[in-house]
Amino acid sequence: MDVWIDQDLCTGDGLCEETAPAVFMLRDGIAYVKAPNGAPQFAGGSTSMVPIPDQLLDSVLDAAENCPGECIFIEA
Template structure:
């Protein structure tokens, strides 16, 4: 499973980072997925898609469900 964020819809509330800080990180009030190198993938959008570690899957699903912008996308 992979996760990406549509930054155009992100409200910047930071809920995703609160729920799952190993996967989501806010920069200038927008959330980005953290890439394999441990840094947020600043290009954003569907091209900044990262594989979800199995141990993180429940938290990522929670974040997507709680996201007020409905902009966290999880794909197989």
């Protein structure tokens, strides 16, 4: 499974970072995903899709379900 964020829809509330800090981070009030090696993907959008480590899948799914902007996308 992979995850990416549509930054155009992000409200910047930070819920994703609180829920799964190994995968999400905020910069300048907008959320971005991080690669499994921790590298932030500041290009954003679907071109910044990263694989979700198995042990983090539940927390990433929780973050996506609770995202106020409905802008966390998970793809098989």
